[in-house]
Amino acid sequence: MSLNTSYPSVNPRLGTSFGIFTSAFASLVLMLVILEQLGLEREWISKLIIGLPVLFYAGIGLLVRTSNVEDFFISGQRVPPLYNGFALSANLVGGAGLLGTIGAFFFIGYDAMPIILGWCAGLGLMSVLFAPYLRKAGAYTMPGYIGIRFTSRFLRLLSAAILLVPGLMLLAAELSVGQLIAGIFLPNEQGLLLQAGLFIIIGTVFFGGMRSLTWTQCAQFIVVILGLTIPLVVISLMVTNLPLPQLSFGGVLDEMNQLEVARGLTARGTRTLSDVLPGGDPSVLARLFTDLFGSVSAGDYFSLTLCVMLGSAVMPSQIARLSTTPTVSGVRKSFVWAALIVGFVALTIPAYAAFTKFQVLQQLLGLPLAQVPEWGRLLEQLGLVTLSGNQLDPALGAARVQFSRDSVALILPVLNNFPFVLIGIVGAAAIAAVFGAAAGQLVSMANVFSNDIYYPVLNRSASPSRRLLIARLSMIGFGIVALWLANRTGFDPLRMVIWALSLCAGSFFAVLALSIWWRGLTGFGAAIGMMSGFGATAAYILLTAGGGYPWFGVDGLAAGMLGVPVSLLGAFTGSMLSPRPDQQALDLIDEMRVPSGETIHSRLLRLAARGKAPKP
Amino acid sequence: MIDDEQRRLHGSRSFKLAMSMVVVFFVLALIIPLLAPSLNTTSFFRFPLGLLILSHGTIIAIIALIYWASARQDTLDRRHGLTSEF
Numbered sequence: 183m184s185l186n187t188s189y190p191s192v193n194p195r196l197g198t199s200f201g202i203f204t205s206a207f208a209s210l211v212l213m214l215v216i217l218e219q220l221g222l223e224r225e226w227i228s229k230l231i232i233g234l235p236v237l238f239y240a241g242i243g244l245l246v247r248t249s250n251v252e253d254f255f256i257s258g259q260r261v262p263p264l265y266n267g268f269a270l271s272a273n274l275v276g277g278a279g280l281l282g283t284i285g286a287f288f289f290i291g292y293d294a295m296p297i298i299l300g301w302c303a304g305l306g307l308m309s310v311l312f313a314p315y316l317r318k319a320g321a322y323t324m325p326g327y328i329g330i331r332f333t334s335r336f337l338r339l340l341s342a343a344i345l346l347v348p349g350l351m352l353l354a355a356e357l358s359v360g361q362l363i364a365g366i367f368l369p370n371e372q373g374l375l376l377q378a379g380l381f382i383i384i385g386t387v388f389f390g391g392m393r394s395l396t397w398t399q400c401a402q403f404i405v406v407i408l409g410l411t412i413p414l415v416v417i418s419l420m421v422t423n424l425p426l427p428q429l430s431f432g433g434v435l436d437e438m439n440q441l442e443v444a445r446g447l448t449a450r451g452t453r454t455l456s457d458v459l460p461g462g463d464p465s466v467l468a469r470l471f472t473d474l475f476g477s478v479s480a481g482d483y484f485s486l487t488l489c490v491m492l493g494s495a496v497m498p499s500q501i502a503r504l505s506t507t508p509t510v511s512g513v514r515k516s517f518v519w520a521a522l523i524v525g526f527v528a529l530t531i532p533a534y535a536a537f538t539k540f541q542v543l544q545q546l547l548g549l550p551l552a553q554v555p556e557w558g559r560l561l562e563q564l565g566l567v568t569l570s571g572n573q574l575d576p577a578l579g580a581a582r583v584q585f586s587r588d589s590v591a592l593i594l595p596v597l598n599n600f601p602f603v604l605i606g607i608v609g610a611a612a613i614a615a616v617f618g619a620a621a622g623q624l625v626s627m628a629n630v631f632s633n634d635i636y637y638p639v640l641n642r643s644a645s646p647s648r649r650l651l652i653a654r655l656s657m658i659g660f661g662i663v664a665l666w667l668a669n670r671t672g673f674d675p676l677r678m679v680i681w682a683l684s685l686c687a688g689s690f691f692a693v694l695a696l697s698i699w700w701r702g703l704t705g706f707g708a709a710i711g712m713m714s715g716f717g718a719t720a721a722y723i724l725l726t727a728g729g730g731y732p733w734f735g736v737d738g739l740a741a742g743m744l745g746v747p748v749s750l751l752g753a754f755t756g757s758m759l760s761p762r763p764d765q766q767a768l769d770l771i772d773e774m775r776v777p778s779g780e781t782i783h784s785r786l787l788r789l790a791a792r793g794k795a796p797k798p
Numbered sequence: 799m800i801d802d803e804q805r806r807l808h809g810s811r812s813f814k815l816a817m818s819m820v821v822v823f824f825v826l827a828l829i830i831p832l833l834a835p836s837l838n839t840t841s842f843f844r845f846p847l848g849l850l851i852l853s854h855g856t857i858i859a860i861i862a863l864i865y866w867a868s869a870r871q872d873t874l875d876r877r878h879g880l881t882s883e884f
Binding site: 292295296298299300302303305306307309310311314428429432433435436472474475480483484487488491509510511512514515517518521522525528529532699772775776777778779 | 805808809812813815816819820823824826827828831832834835838843844845846848849850852853854856857858860861863864865867868871872875880881882
């Protein structure tokens, strides 16, 4: 199998365009390094390194316009596998996930592994369980697929309504992380950042829908990868003489362990997962990096991995991406690329956190306040750490240093006295990750609203341009709701992401998997499965978030542990209680398994045009 | 017209492939971590062995398996004349 098969009707100059973008970004960085040496102020450097890439994303959004339904909803089914892989990774990792996980590794070390392992395993599950079959179904959205599979408008509406809940939570989490990071670099515009950011995010996808989303996400993920690796490679070279941080951080683990013990970071706890997982508030370092199961018990570790894994396998924005490749085999290849890209990020995150923690231990912790070097002041000025020491005599006793989880990633370049541009690159990477995932959620929700709520239920005779208009307007609506959520509820973004993944897993995993692999699943069973799974997960999250006592030792963050079995049981009993599926439904399942030929969706469209089937 | 016998064989083979991959992914992501602490006494590449297998080993194995399963499914599709390639 070659990964670079070329398809007709795909833009042959994509590689060139993204090559130019990558070198433009690199030259922007080099130019700013030179300008910084020549005395350009820090404020302007932040504005340029954060602002110019963002303007570029907005530019793609303005240039890639479309009024074609296929283009707007599924990118015209002509995204080559590599680029689809980039977009899948951008959806999956996201700013809240990336920064939250680096921070979690920094605080609790290897016990944060479930999140990144869950991403990779989730991609694997998705590629073998769902991807080829949903691509063959060819629906625009996940509820669209459910509507085709069970020939039911009610199920379509039900799954659309359920899907909006985790979608809004993920969007709100991304927005609040974006606000935090942008606030560090542009402190003077604090009040408007969230609104301006949302405006640009909507701008990148407003005119082109899924099509412009694909290309902006590719550009954004290139920035994410560059921004994460450039500072890390330099530091790895400085500390271990090897430019491969992912492998060389083993060399600092021993010394780090000794430093941790010397500084008294040896807390071990048997507390619940929700307590142990670091929150957004500033806190002190307390735990060993290499102490697996030292902070999170084996049971919690298991259930968190399972929830992230099953949740990311059925994340709505990911499912929406399955229909965009030219062929069924193409979607499988795009998962190979996505696994390579996410795997690279997943190997980089522990290395990033390990080097950060090592250098913090070596250079910052244990110093009295008076002896903290100049970069310590910069850290404090940027709001990355809070330093407090002996009030009467700052030269006495070790200063107390507190870190905020989501901005830990920015500490590393500051600590090494790097040019400010390198701090800016990490910020640009964080902003890019936030933009990519937020736009992905926005587009998937807007498509669901237009395709599965407005079109089949509210206005059956809507014209294509009307459906696009509704999708665009609903983007603004969902954006405002998420803005409110991010501003008012004040929940920690990483927790919000894990809850949302739990909700996805609980509501959809069992039903989607059974709908492809079990011929006996009926529409009634699917409805019971989705409702009971969503109900159980949501109720358990609300119960534990409200301070209720966890059942069977399952933590509230891993509510999917409860939701998935409930939904499986519900789907099974519901199917047993209702009449067996008819021949038409069985034929549909068989058709889904055959990778060749036109998609089911386009066959139904063709039949509907001749009046022989209802419009899909 | 697609041969029914070919279709049945293709279906059962794809099912076996997918289910065995699911089992392998579950073992890699959920069972290996539970065994990791017992391997930490030895070290390799200056990493504790258990952690190296946990972080690098499982992730690289998952990437490789996604590639293998995808190539294998393509071969199956081609062999049974059901390929989606142009």
